[in-house]
Structure formats: C-alpha cells, structure tokens
Amino acid sequence: MIKPLVRKTLHEEIVNQIMDGITNGRLQPGNRIDGEAELARQFEVSRNIVREALKSLELIGVVHTINGKGSFISEDALTGIELMRLVRMMKNENYTIDLLESRIMIEGDIAYLAAQRATKKDIEDLSIIERETEEWIKKGSYKFQNGLRFHMKVAECSKNHIMQKFLRSISDELTAQRGQLILAHKSNDELMLELKEHISMIKFIKERKPEETKKVMQMHIMRAMRILKECE
Amino acid sequence: MIKPLVRKTLHEEIVNQIMDGITNGRLQPGNRIDGEAELARQFEVSRNIVREALKSLELIGVVHTINGKGSFISEDALTGIELMRLVRMMKNENYTIDLLESRIMIEGDIAYLAAQRATKKDIEDLSIIERETEEWIKKGSYKFQNGLRFHMKVAECSKNHIMQKFLRSISDELTAQRGQLILAHKSNDELMLELKEHISMIKFIKERKPEETKKVMQMHIMRAMRILKECE
DNA sequence: AAGTATTTGTCCGTATGTATC
DNA sequence: GGATACATACGGACAAATACT
Numbered sequence: 001m002i003k004p005l006v007r008k009t010l011h012e013e014i015v016n017q018i019m020d021g022i023t024n025g026r027l028q029p030g031n032r033i034d035g036e037a038e039l040a041r042q043f044e045v046s047r048n049i050v051r052e053a054l055k056s057l058e059l060i061g062v063v064h065t066i067n068g069k070g071s072f073i074s075e076d077a078l079t080g081i082e083l084m085r086l087v088r089m090m091k092n093e094n095y096t097i098d099l100l101e102s103r104i105m106i107e108g109d110i111a112y113l114a115a116q117r118a119t120k121k122d123i124e125d126l127s128i129i130e131r132e133t134e135e136w137i138k139k140g141s142y143k144f145q146n147g148l149r150f151h152m153k154v155a156e157c158s159k160n161h162i163m164q165k166f167l168r169s170i171s172d173e174l175t176a177q178r179g180q181l182i183l184a185h186k187s188n189d190e191l192m193l194e195l196k197e198h199i200s201m202i203k204f205i206k207e208r209k210p211e212e213t214k215k216v217m218q219m220h221i222m223r224a225m226r227i228l229k230e231c232e
Numbered sequence: 233m234i235k236p237l238v239r240k241t242l243h244e245e246i247v248n249q250i251m252d253g254i255t256n257g258r259l260q261p262g263n264r265i266d267g268e269a270e271l272a273r274q275f276e277v278s279r280n281i282v283r284e285a286l287k288s289l290e291l292i293g294v295v296h297t298i299n300g301k302g303s304f305i306s307e308d309a310l311t312g313i314e315l316m317r318l319v320r321m322m323k324n325e326n327y328t329i330d331l332l333e334s335r336i337m338i339e340g341d342i343a344y345l346a347a348q349r350a351t352k353k354d355i356e357d358l359s360i361i362e363r364e365t366e367e368w369i370k371k372g373s374y375k376f377q378n379g380l381r382f383h384m385k386v387a388e389c390s391k392n393h394i395m396q397k398f399l400r401s402i403s404d405e406l407t408a409q410r411g412q413l414i415l416a417h418k419s420n421d422e423l424m425l426e427l428k429e430h431i432s433m434i435k436f437i438k439e440r441k442p443e444e445t446k447k448v449m450q451m452h453i454m455r456a457m458r459i460l461k462e463c464e
Numbered sequence: 465a466a467g468t469a470t471t472t473g474t475c476c477g478t479a480t481g482t483a484t485c
Numbered sequence: 486g487g488a489t490a491c492a493t494a495c496g497g498a499c500a501a502a503t504a505c506t
Contacts, residue, residue: 076408176308300503
C-alpha cells in the first residue's frame with residue numbers, strides 16, 4: 001500500500017479538531033472557545049495559525065467572534081459543518097451519480113412547486129427564454145450555460161429560495177465536472193428535442209399541472225444522465 | 233435613517249471581493265491569483281490578513297493553494313460560493329418556512345428511494361429504532377434528538393449520500409432554530425401518533441411501495457410544520 | 465546537477481481598539 | 486476612570502517547497 005502523502009497544514013488541523021469537537025459533543029453550541037493566545041499555547045503554534053483556522057470557521061458560520069470578548073460556537077454550528085462536508089462530497093467525483101440523481105429529485109420537486117406558484121410574468125419570461133434558446137440552437141451558437149437559464153428560471157418560479165440555491169450548487173458542480181463532456185455528445189437534433197420538452201413544461205406550468213410538469217422535468221434530466229453514462 | 237453600523241473586518245472584505253470577482257467572471261476557474269505579498273500590496277493590508285481570507289476560501293473549496301507555487305481558482309469554485317450563500321440563507325430565520333418546505337420535499341424523495349433500496353438489515357435497524365423510541369416515550373425520557381434517529385436511518389436506506397448530507401444540514405438548522413419549541417408543543421399522544429406513522433412507513437418500505445412511503449413521510453413532517461405555525 | 469529567485473508556511477514582537485468589571 | 490483580557494492589524498524574519506536557468 002502506498003502512503004497518501006498528504007502534508008496537512010497546521011491551521012487545517014486545528015479546523016478539523018474544532019469541527020470534530022463539535023460533532024462529538026465535546027464543544028457545545030454557545031460555549032466560548034479559549035482565546036487566540038491560549039489556543040496558540042495549547043496547540044503549540046503561533047497566533048496567526050489559530051486566527052487562520054478561526055476565520056475559516058467563521059466564514060461557514062461554525063463560530064462567531066466578538067471583538068474584545070472572544071470566539072463562541074454558533075448555536076447552529078452543525079449546519080455549517082454538515083454543509084462543509086457536503087461541499088467535499090460534491091467535489092468528489094465518486095459521487096457524480098448521486099449528484100445527478102439528486103438533481104433529478106430536486107428539479108422534480110421544483111417543477112412541481114413552479115406549476116403551483118408561477119406568476120403570469122414568470123410564464124412570459126419562460127417563453128422568452130425558450131424562444132431565445134431556439135434561435136441560438138439554429139444559429140449554432142448554443143452554449144452549455146444557455147441550457148441552464150431555463151432551469152434556473154423554473155427554480156425562481158418555485159419561490160423556494162433554499163431549493164433554488166441548492167439546485168444552483170448541484171448544477172454548478174455538474175457543469176464543472178462534466179459540462180463540456182455532455183454538450184459535446186449532444187447533437188442538434190437532441191437539443192431541439194430538449195427544447196420541445198421545455199415548451200411542454202411551460203404548457204403544464206401554465207395549466208397548473210404540477211405532477212405532469214414534474215414528470216416531464218425528470219424525463220428531461222434523465223436523458224442527460226443516459227448520455228453521461230454512455231460516454232464513460 | 234440610521235446607519236447600518238456594520239464594521240466589516242479586512243479579511244472579510246477580501247473574501248467578498250474575490251467571491252464577487254469569480255461570480256461576475258473577472259476571475260476565471262484555473263487562473264492563478266496574485267501572490268500573498270502582491271495581494272497585500274494591492275489591498276494595502278498585511279500579508280496575514282490576505283492569508284486569513286485565502287485560507288477561508290480554501291476551506292470551502294473556492295481556491296486551492298500549492299506551497300511554493302501560489303493560489304488558484306478552483307474549477308468548481310462556484311459550487312463552494314453558492315453553498316456558502318446557502319449557509320447564510322439557511323441561518324437567516326426569514327427562510328424558516330422555505331427550509332421546512334425543503335425538508336418535506338427532500339424527505340419525500342428520500343423515503344421514495346429508501347423503499348426501493350433498503351436492505352434486509354436496514355429494515356431490521358428501522359424496527360429496532362422504532363421499538364427503542366417507543367420505550368423512551370413510555371418512560372417519558374424522549375428527547376428531540378431521538379426523533380431524528382429514524383429519519384436519518386431512512387436517509388441511509390436511500391443510498392444517496394448527497395441527499396443524506398443535505399437533509400442532515402436542514403434538520404440540524406431546524407433543530408437549532410425551533411427544536412425546543414416544537415418538542416415543547418408535542419403531547420405524549422402526538423408522539424405516539426408519530427410512532428404509528430413510523431411503523432406504517434417501515435411496513436411500506438418492507439413491501440417496496442415508494443409512493444406510499446413518500447406520502448406518509450410528507451404527511452408526517454407536515455404535522456410538525458402545522459405545530460410550528462400554531463405557536464407563532 | 466547545482467544554484468538562485470519566487471512563493472507559501474510559520475513564528476515573533478508590537479501597537480491599537482474594544483469589552484468588562 | 487483604570488486595569489485587564491481580548492481581538493484586530495502590522496511588519497519583519499526564516500524555513501520549506503517549487504520553478505527556472
């Protein structure tokens with residue numbers, strides 16, 4: 001067996017230790033953490049290192065620091081930690097299939113909500129996007145990023161901001177991992193077929209048919225999944 | 233009008249500027265960022281401040297640093313940024329309703345998958361959890377955290393690690409925000425009713441009935457939502 | 465193959481602003 | 486107001502990793 005040869009940096013080590021402390025209950029939400037100087041002494045590192053760790057944890061809301069008072073474990077520290085681990089998992093290509101499956105589920109839910117909640121203006125916007133996309137395809141200047149516009153607008157129609165942001169993260173990650181690959185394997189015919197599904201969805205949203213909208217959306221994304229699997 | 237009086241720290245400002253740069257396309261994935269010394273000169277701050285910002289961004293995978301070479305924008309930098317913004321949104325109590333709705337959707341999906349994929353051992357585990365919970369309720373020693381055990385095990389049955397982690401984040405956040413509140417308003421009768429629903433779900437999972445499992449799960453969570461709304 | 469410049473990793477000392485009692 | 490504890494911020498220094506010649 002070959003060694004992993006990861007040279008962990010000191011601040012990274014401190015971040016992990018604090019996270020673990022919270023996960024296993026040793027550090028409780030609301031508790032004050034020792035001062036920077038004291039932590040530096042305990043970990044036997046410089047204060048700069050402690051600060052780098054603390055500021056990192058602060059960014060994801062695991063701790064919060066009050067000038068002159070000290071640093072405290074946030075009440076909802078676990079949220080940040082779990083989302084942190086979710087980031088790591090999403091970026092690990094071993095979970096690409098889970099990611100795609102998540103997208104199918106989430107987009108289905110979002111489509112369902114969109115059909116219930118889209119305003120008249122929302123539906124107009126969807127139609128405009130669809131027409132523009134059609135022109136781009138015909139011109140041959142279609143880019144992967146264009147394909148996401150429709151999906152993001154549907155997410156907006158759902159009026160659920162959490163699901164919207166989560167879908168955005170998933171899509172960004174999938175794009176980074178396989179965006180070019182997927183697009184390269186899409187013929188113009190396939191793009192036009194996807195466009196027809198878009199139109200079909202707009203119709204169902206307009207008619208307020210959540211279940212139908214959801215089904216078309218899921219079929220729609222499953223094709224991308226099939227294309228992905230084919231070229232592996 | 234009164235001033236907002238936000239005293240932003242320097243490293244925070246740098247974090248935001250780099251994030252914005254990536255979002256608006258000025259900084260492209262793969263690009264190298266100027267060295268720490270150079271950035272310190274540009275921002276007119278010390279190197280330590282720059283490092284605090286860079287290490288924070290590294291934790292959420294927006295940049296990665298190689299010793300002796302420099303810092304680079306990650307290919308999937310947007311994923312980290314969007315998940316970062318999701319953390320902020322989840323922690324903002326204005327979005328509690330969106331959060332609960334998300335939980336209803338996600339748990340429905342997870343229950344659906346669980347009914348398709350649970351192994352025999354999974355189902356045994358679920359039964360054990362249910363029996364233990366029943367005893368706790370009868371003893372009167374039921375805690376909110378116990379209620380989550382069943383849900384987390386169902387998530388495990390789904391075999392989708394991404395959805396599992398996301399549900400965990402949502403649940404953690406809801407617990408932090410309203411955990412005590414919800415539990416305080418649950419009578420023993422209500423707890424027993426929930427237990428019956430758990431048993432019903434286990435039955436549907438055993439019989440491989442995804443749609444039914446999903447429906448019970450969603451009803452199950454909607455009751456918590458109603459209790460939440462009642463005591464506002 | 466060896467040497468030099470660049471860049472990150474780490475530490476130290478010091479000064480200042482802020483909160484608490 | 487004064488003392489204390491703490492976070493914020495600065496600048497200098499050297500080691501370790503990397504790149505280039």
